[in-house]
Amino acid sequence: MAITGRDAFLGRVRGALGRSPGAPEPDNATHIGLEVEDVRSSADGVRREMSESADALLDAIEESAATAGWKVRRVASPEDAADVVAEICSEAGATNVLRSDQDIFASVPVDAALESKGITPGVATVGEAGADIPALKQAAFDSDIGITGVDYAIAETGTVVLHPRKGLSRLVSLAPGRHIAILNKGDVLPSLDELFTLERADYNDGGIEGSMNLISGPSRTGDIAATIVDGIHGPFEVHLVIVG
Amino acid sequence: MLPTTDRFKKGAKETLADPVIQMSMEAVYTGFHTNRQSAAADTEAWDEQRDRGRAIKEHTIENLDYYLEMLTDKIDANGGNVFFAEDSVEATEYILNLARDRDVKTVIKSKSMVSEEMSLAHEMEAVGIEAVETDLGEYIIQLAGEAPYHIIAPAIHKSQDQVAEMFSEVTGTDPGQTPEELTTTARGMLRETFQRADMSVTGVNFAVAESGSIVLVTNEGNGRMCTSIPRVHVAVMGMEKIVPSMQDLGMMLRILIRSATGQKISSYVTMINGPRRDEEEDGPEEFHLVIVDNGRMKLLADPKLREALYCLRCGACLNACPVYRKVGGHSYGWVYPGPIGAVVSPVMSGLKQGKDLPFASSLCGACREVCPVRIDIPNMLLHLRQQVVEGPPEEGSVGRIERLGWKAWRFGNMKSSRFRAGGKMANLLGRPFARKGMFRRLPPPLSGWTRSRDLPITASSPFRDRFKKRKSNSSRGGE
Amino acid sequence: MTEQSVKTPRPERVQLFVTCLVDQFRPEVGESVVNVLERLGIEVEFPEGQTCCGQPAFNSGFRNEASDVARHFLDVFVATEGPIIVPSGSCGAMVRNFYGEMFEEDSAAMERVRRVSERIYEFTEFLVNVLGQDDLVSKLGPQLNETATYHQCCHLERELGVDHQPQELLGQVNGLQILPMYRPEVCCGFGGTFAVKFSDVSTAMLDEKLDNAAATGASMIVAGDTGCIMHMAGGLRRRGSDLQVRHIAEILDEATSPANHAPGPGGQA
Numbered sequence: 001m002a003i004t005g006r007d008a009f010l011g012r013v014r015g016a017l018g019r020s021p022g023a024p025e026p027d028n029a030t031h032i033g034l035e036v037e038d039v040r041s042s043a044d045g046v047r048r049e050m051s052e053s054a055d056a057l058l059d060a061i062e063e064s065a066a067t068a069g070w071k072v073r074r075v076a077s078p079e080d081a082a083d084v085v086a087e088i089c090s091e092a093g094a095t096n097v098l099r100s101d102q103d104i105f106a107s108v109p110v111d112a113a114l115e116s117k118g119i120t121p122g123v124a125t126v127g128e129a130g131a132d133i134p135a136l137k138q139a140a141f142d143s144d145i146g147i148t149g150v151d152y153a154i155a156e157t158g159t160v161v162l163h164p165r166k167g168l169s170r171l172v173s174l175a176p177g178r179h180i181a182i183l184n185k186g187d188v189l190p191s192l193d194e195l196f197t198l199e200r201a202d203y204n205d206g207g208i209e210g211s212m213n214l215i216s217g218p219s220r221t222g223d224i225a226a227t228i229v230d231g232i233h234g235p236f237e238v239h240l241v242i243v244g
Numbered sequence: 245m246l247p248t249t250d251r252f253k254k255g256a257k258e259t260l261a262d263p264v265i266q267m268s269m270e271a272v273y274t275g276f277h278t279n280r281q282s283a284a285a286d287t288e289a290w291d292e293q294r295d296r297g298r299a300i301k302e303h304t305i306e307n308l309d310y311y312l313e314m315l316t317d318k319i320d321a322n323g324g325n326v327f328f329a330e331d332s333v334e335a336t337e338y339i340l341n342l343a344r345d346r347d348v349k350t351v352i353k354s355k356s357m358v359s360e361e362m363s364l365a366h367e368m369e370a371v372g373i374e375a376v377e378t379d380l381g382e383y384i385i386q387l388a389g390e391a392p393y394h395i396i397a398p399a400i401h402k403s404q405d406q407v408a409e410m411f412s413e414v415t416g417t418d419p420g421q422t423p424e425e426l427t428t429t430a431r432g433m434l435r436e437t438f439q440r441a442d443m444s445v446t447g448v449n450f451a452v453a454e455s456g457s458i459v460l461v462t463n464e465g466n467g468r469m470c471t472s473i474p475r476v477h478v479a480v481m482g483m484e485k486i487v488p489s490m491q492d493l494g495m496m497l498r499i500l501i502r503s504a505t506g507q508k509i510s511s512y513v514t515m516i517n518g519p520r521r522d523e524e525e526d527g528p529e530e531f532h533l534v535i536v537d538n539g540r541m542k543l544l545a546d547p548k549l550r551e552a553l554y555c556l557r558c559g560a561c562l563n564a565c566p567v568y569r570k571v572g573g574h575s576y577g578w579v580y581p582g583p584i585g586a587v588v589s590p591v592m593s594g595l596k597q598g599k600d601l602p603f604a605s606s607l608c609g610a611c612r613e614v615c616p617v618r619i620d621i622p623n624m625l626l627h628l629r630q631q632v633v634e635g636p637p638e639e640g641s642v643g644r645i646e647r648l649g650w651k652a653w654r655f656g657n658m659k660s661s662r663f664r665a666g667g668k669m670a671n672l673l674g675r676p677f678a679r680k681g682m683f684r685r686l687p688p689p690l691s692g693w694t695r696s697r698d699l700p701i702t703a704s705s706p707f708r709d710r711f712k713k714r715k716s717n718s719s720r721g722g723e
Numbered sequence: 724m725t726e727q728s729v730k731t732p733r734p735e736r737v738q739l740f741v742t743c744l745v746d747q748f749r750p751e752v753g754e755s756v757v758n759v760l761e762r763l764g765i766e767v768e769f770p771e772g773q774t775c776c777g778q779p780a781f782n783s784g785f786r787n788e789a790s791d792v793a794r795h796f797l798d799v800f801v802a803t804e805g806p807i808i809v810p811s812g813s814c815g816a817m818v819r820n821f822y823g824e825m826f827e828e829d830s831a832a833m834e835r836v837r838r839v840s841e842r843i844y845e846f847t848e849f850l851v852n853v854l855g856q857d858d859l860v861s862k863l864g865p866q867l868n869e870t871a872t873y874h875q876c877c878h879l880e881r882e883l884g885v886d887h888q889p890q891e892l893l894g895q896v897n898g899l900q901i902l903p904m905y906r907p908e909v910c911c912g913f914g915g916t917f918a919v920k921f922s923d924v925s926t927a928m929l930d931e932k933l934d935n936a937a938a939t940g941a942s943m944i945v946a947g948d949t950g951c952i953m954h955m956a957g958g959l960r961r962r963g964s965d966l967q968v969r970h971i972a973e974i975l976d977e978a979t980s981p982a983n984h985a986p987g988p989g990g991q992a
Contacts, residue, residue: 003319003328004325006312006328009535013308026307026310164525166523192497210527216511223381223397224384226268232380232427232466233464570924570927602784606915610909613881626784634786642784650788657743657795658774692922699953708769710753711757
């Protein structure tokens, strides 16, 4: 697209730094200069750890997510997970439920479980590219609960990571008053550092998604008389259903 | 924002006399600061992380041109637009033109201190665009028509009753609502606005040069609303908010958020890599990044002030500062209050007008102690004090009497005989006016002291006399 | 900011940098420093030419005036040998941390700065880091029967890194009950000329500090910097309060004074 005013601006930056134009590239070995192979092998190491320490990491996220304010339920099987999701929805008295279109729903039979409670979930996609964005937006704001899978979870901080993309809208986890995220064993990272290693590796391999959301509990504010209140603009209640 | 940095003393006096604000400001220490201390104690290798964070910022700022170029090339490749603005007027003009071009009626704003520099919401309203602050604290001060009081908690000075009354005037709700009820009211009001917004303006917590990403750190979710719904998303950024790579983000997020609120992480961290792609379900169609100078070049150009650009805008220095806690955010007279504000506000908006600000500190060092990137604020304040005294008149000045006073002080301290004589003379002249060795009232400038404290008279027998006597006694063999 | 890192073996003699405020306003503090050091078997010399370290002018932005006075300080102390003891965090910090800033363009002066900085110790830092606490403890006498609360002077703690020595020493004094105050690390509001130029704010900070100190019920506040002490004591006088403010050197003097020791076998002369 367009870049405006850069040359003059950078000229003044160089002037302020006391450098002549066209100064040599900085030594950025500790930042960007890591060879692509290094990043790739670090990422491979992260993925190995994710699978080898899957049980321990799942224990860790169970604890840290609860600390961060998620309501956490852990179940043995995908079927149990679907039942828990349906239970949460029915206990909340939800009538409008929206879910993303992600792979998780192929193994966790959420639709069936909800139907058995008399709830028919909508799927938060727009069909033809861009055809029905306003309707999707309306649906998200009108829904009581949004249900998604999880791309990664982060044990350090009790975080769920979502990359909006085809089948996964931004709003499905934001606009409804409650959000339920379903996490599979094997998708947990130890800390933020590993997340960004994977992101960098994906970037070097030809691209990352258009955006990424780290969600670590309900929406909060402390802006009125320094009192913490949940649910200002985002969901006031978030549930993490852990399978494994 | 037009600076009123010359009214520090007046603002301080008013704030000190306001019991509601004094009580509200306690939360800065008992809440934010205490939570930050706990988080620092609980985080492994906290000091090493701060060292590393500082090293990253130092490297980036020293090579700012390189990283700005990289960042903007990547944004361009991602399908975004970049506008470089020399000052807030240029930045505002770009955004207003864009809004007009895109037929924008309603703008939603997420937290952006740079947009406060621009008074952007005000400028938009002036041309008939509805501009709504969506961060609850910013929303409250927008209702009140005030400037932000704190970098991350803009309405911290308002009591619950004051907020309830303001909401009541807008919505007709009960003026005695609790924070929970007020939050629900605000949620409803702003939810409706989110849905019909045409354009959003957000800040930027970090921009990642390597990938052309911008990162927003929020707890409320308004940042996510702003970057999900409107057709056009404009992000406004101070030129210094860059980190080289995504790898740096993990650590920077860790030290930023724990320093700001003591949380391990905020409820939401959002990374944006350009406008939405065709196959996505929602998201803005257009992305614009406005990179702003507005006086930052002055900080960059002075090696002793350059580290002010490392600032992550976490507010930890405000929370630790006993001066800020007493005088409040408005006393500093521009966008940035507290210790970091005492440096950047006068430098960016004019040192002559803001010449009191570098002196409005006891140099206690609490700010430096809590800064996630170890910015040496006291040192920068001392440097600015020197500039005010020695610099050209455009950069402020001190009175003639004070200059003469320090010359006299110098004279008296160059020789111990003069020093001793000075003390003796003060003792002799002052004795008739002192009661039990203390003065209750003295003429200016010492009246500043005696307004609230007694001041002792100089000793008739100073230490150096006593020591001499002691030595001669002992050499005479007596005790 | 860090403690003195250059190691010194136990000296026989030290130089006293008593500070302008102690000399002129609280000479008894200087006497206490000498008393304690002499009881520990160390001879104290007082270079007579000393006046001030230059901090007041430096902090006010008047670096020319400050550096002239600082040069005089260097003249006086470069001509001496052995550790230089200063009963003040802010004056010690001025020499150790800020002289380098002032003279960074003057390599000859920097050499003198280095030679003096590496020898300078704050009083409690010297007692604990160089002499070792046990020395002082062995000189302590019977019960003082007092209560005290300790104020953490900012420059001592944050510029010099002396953040445990005063508390350790006070903890050893027999019969001295230390009652911690709320927010001991928060600035008392002195800040040099800040106290005069921004009198309203300084007073508000002082009031908070004095309220917190008084709330402990202690009979005195103990601190390590005379500027802070004068500010707090001046405020207490104005309030008509009985609460005393003492320099830590005075407490250690009292605690090791032969006059306090009971007569009898093993009693000190």
